[in-house]
Amino acid sequence: xxxxxxxxxxILKADATEAQVAKICDEALAHDFASVCVNQYYTKFVAEKLxxxxxxxxxxxxxxxxxxxxxxKAFETRAAIEDGAQEVxxxxxxxxxxxxKYDFVRSDIQTLKEVCGxxxxxxxxxxTCLLTDEEKVKACxxxxxxxxxxxxxxxxxxTGGAKxxxxxxxxxxxxxxxxxxxSGGIHNAxxxxxxxxxxxxxxxxxxxxxLANYEVKVxxxxxxxxxxxxxxxxxxxxxxxxxxxxxxxILENYDDMDKIxxxxxxxxxxxxxxxxxxxxxxxxxxADTDFADVPLAQLTSKDYAAERYSEITDxxxxxxxxxxxxxxxxxxxxxxxxxxxGNMVACxxxxxxxxxxxxxxxxxxxxxxxxxxxxxxxxxSVNCAEGGKRPLSSMSPSIVLYPDGSPYMTIGSPGATRIFxxxxxxxxxxxxxxxxxxxxxxxxxxxxxxxENICYESGGVNPITPEVAKELQDxxxxxxxxAVLRRCTGNLDR
Numbered sequence: 001x002x003x004x005x006x007x008x009x010x011i012l013k014a015d016a017t018e019a020q021v022a023k024i025c026d027e028a029l030a031h032d033f034a035s036v037c038v039n040q041y042y043t044k045f046v047a048e049k050l051x052x053x054x055x056x057x058x059x060x061x062x063x064x065x066x067x068x069x070x071x072x073k074a075f076e077t078r079a080a081i082e083d084g085a086q087e088v089x090x091x092x093x094x095x096x097x098x099x100x101k102y103d104f105v106r107s108d109i110q111t112l113k114e115v116c117g118x119x120x121x122x123x124x125x126x127x128t129c130l131l132t133d134e135e136k137v138k139a140c141x142x143x144x145x146x147x148x149x150x151x152x153x154x155x156x157x158x159t160g161g162a163k164x165x166x167x168x169x170x171x172x173x174x175x176x177x178x179x180x181x182x183s184g185g186i187h188n189a190x191x192x193x194x195x196x197x198x199x200x201x202x203x204x205x206x207x208x209x210x211l212a213n214y215e216v217k218v219x220x221x222x223x224x225x226x227x228x229x230x231x232x233x234x235x236x237x238x239x240x241x242x243x244x245x246x247x248x249x250i251l252e253n254y255d256d257m258d259k260i261x262x263x264x265x266x267x268x269x270x271x272x273x274x275x276x277x278x279x280x281x282x283x284x285x286x287a288d289t290d291f292a293d294v295p296l297a298q299l300t301s302k303d304y305a306a307e308r309y310s311e312i313t314d315x316x317x318x319x320x321x322x323x324x325x326x327x328x329x330x331x332x333x334x335x336x337x338x339x340x341x342g343n344m345v346a347c348x349x350x351x352x353x354x355x356x357x358x359x360x361x362x363x364x365x366x367x368x369x370x371x372x373x374x375x376x377x378x379x380x381s382v383n384c385a386e387g388g389k390r391p392l393s394s395m396s397p398s399i400v401l402y403p404d405g406s407p408y409m410t411i412g413s414p415g416a417t418r419i420f421x422x423x424x425x426x427x428x429x430x431x432x433x434x435x436x437x438x439x440x441x442x443x444x445x446x447x448x449x450x451x452e453n454i455c456y457e458s459g460g461v462n463p464i465t466p467e468v469a470k471e472l473q474d475x476x477x478x479x480x481x482x483a484v485l486r487r488c489t490g491n492l493d494r
Contacts, residue, residue, distance in 0.1 A: 106142045279449040334346075444456065
C-alpha cells in the first residue's frame, strides 16, 4: 500500500473557497494524509475541521515570494501557531540568496525556527526552479544550520515544480536526519495504481509500496582521459562509462593509433582485443555499487589498462574470466543537447526489448520496461536480482572536453552491449584522425564481446576489405571474422 503519510494535501490558490478547503480536509481525513496546507486565512477553519485527528495543520509564511521582512514572517508565524498551525512552510528570500547574503538568509530561517520552537515543524521552501545546483546546495546548508526540520522544493507558483534530480541533490546535501519535501508537479496516486494494476494483470507482483519506495540515485560520473581529452560518462549500475574509459585507456598505450589507418587489420585487431578485455571485466565485476564492491578505480586506471595492454599480442587472445552473458537487447534511445553557451547534456533511456515488457498502462499511454531481464538468473552472480538493486546495463551517455577543459562534444548511443564499443570507436576516430562526428559515425565499426564471432558493419565508410579479413584470420581471429570473409570473398574455407 502507498504510504499516504508521505503526502501533504494542499490548496493555496488565491480563489480558494471555504467549501473547497473543507473538501480538502475531508479528503485528507479519508486518506490519512500527513497534513493539510493552506493560506493563513484558513488556519483556524482547518484546525477545527481536523480536530481530534492526526492530520496536521500546515500554514505558509512569506508566501509565495519570500520577500517579506523577517519581522513580518515572524509575526505571521506566531499568528499561525495561535490559530492552530502545527507546521509552518516558509519561503526563503531567493534574491538575498543569489546576492550571497548568506548570513541574512540563515538568520531569516533561524528566527522563524525560534518562534516555532521544538514542537512546531518548520519547512523551508527554497524554490529550486529559480536556483542553480550550487545555490540549491547552499540554501539547504543554510536551512540545516538554522535548525529547520525540512527543506522543500517549491511553492508551485513559480516557473516549475519538483524534479527528481533536485530532490536527490537536496537529500544528499542535508543527509539522512533532515526531512526533504517534493512539491509542485507531483503525479497522482491514480496513475501509480494504474501501473500496479497493469503489471498485476500480466501476472506480475509490483506493489504500490514498490513505487513509493523508489528513489532516484545521484552518483558521481565516471571520469577518464584519452590523450588529454576529458571524458565524463555514466557510472554503475550501467557498465558503459567504466568500460568506455577502460577501452580508451588500453588503446592509449599504442603510440601510433593515429597512423595505422582506420579499419586496417592492425586497427581492428587492437579494438577487438580491448573489447574482449573489457567484456571479461564486465562479467566479473560489474553490478549496482550499492550491492557489490565494484573496483571502479582499478578498472578505469591507466596502470591497470597498461597491465591488460601487456597481455595483447599480434594474435587473437582470450581474456574471459567469467563467460559473459548477453543480457541486453534493443529499444534504447539516446539524445545529446548543447546550447549556445556550451552547456551539454547527454541522456540515454531504455525499455530494454522492443516495446519493453509489452505491458501498456490503460488510460495513460505508456509501456512498462522489462529491465528485470538485465539481471542474471545465476544467484551467485554479482548481478543477481535483489530488492532495491539496479540491473546491469551498458548505457553510456558521455561528455568529452578539450584538453583545456572547454566543451568538445556530447555523445551517446543505443545498441545494448554494443553501446560503449561504438562510442569508444567514435571518440578515438575524432581525436586520433580528426574526423568530424558524422564521418566518425559513418565509418564502419566492429564489435567483439569475447563470447561470439566478431561482428562488423559491412556498409559505411572504410569497410573491412578482403585483404584485412585475411590478415585478421592469420592472426587467430578465424571464426570471429567469418561474417567478414563471407561478405568479402563469397565463400569461406573453414
